[in-house]
Amino acid sequence: MLKVGLTGGIGSGKSLVAKLFSLLEVPIYESDQRAKWLIEHHETIISEIKELLGDEAYNKEGKYNKEFVSKAVFQNKDLLKKLNQIVHPRVGQDFEDWLIVQNAPFVIKEAAIMNRNAGLDKIIVVDSPKELKIKRLLIRDTHRNLTEIENILANQKSPEEFLEMADFVINNDEKSLLIPQVLEIYKKLIS
Ligand SMILES: CC(C)(COP(=O)(O)OP(=O)(O)OC[C@H]1O[C@@H](n2cnc3c(N)ncnc32)[C@H](O)[C@@H]1O)[C@@H](O)C(=O)NCCC(=O)NCCS
């Protein structure tokens, strides 16, 4: 079974593209969602995050305080790196466990953080102009202001770095249609 990565910066349209692949019955592993689930349920992760960021990282009911953590780590590369070191190995293991029960010609791992050497067979990059990403995020993420969005973008790979690792690029500039691009990649991956 081929393991295919789907990546791109915040607001590039990864989740939308993942939905299109899921309509073709491709199993999708959503790293962000799984990471958040693990962050709220994995005892070791919980204690390591509290040690790194303080008890404020969770509220009294044990829910992850995303706003607090987001503000802390997207302004501090060192903290972000340490948070990644706590979360990513466990997400990697969770992905391997998930893979065991999948049955399809290929699966997709959707994630904003991806490397060429992460054990994936192919990588799809969703590419969008910066102004469009920002416009979409100001509409979707009403809890974030422009500075917060720019901080997140600054802590992710640059568009050039994303494109460098691509086997396939999906252009989501709202001029090129997405469905034909997804179908073309799908046909190549199943053949
Ligand atoms: C930082 C957190 C609290 C922000 O949560 P929030 O709900 O406000 O935003 P959201 O999850 O939608 O993330 C915003 C954008 O940043 C991206 N992002 C998330 N974590 C990271 C990271 N470690 N490095 C770079 N980009 C990231 C997301 O993919 C998205 O594009 C949360 O994303 C988190 O705990 N991240 C650490 C876990 C992680 O690395 N997840 C990514 C996949 S493994």
Ligand SMILES: Nc1ncnc2c1ncn2[C@@H]1O[C@H](COP(=O)(O)OP(=O)(O)OP(=O)(O)O)[C@@H](O)[C@H]1O
């Ligand atoms: N081609 C498009 N036309 C119209 N709206 C779009 C298009 N692409 C994405 N959007 C919208 O832009 C927003 C961001 O897209 P999406 O959530 O898929 O991005 P993402 O890359 O998964 O972001 P994140 O990294 O934050 O999870 C969503 O509200 C989505 O519906």
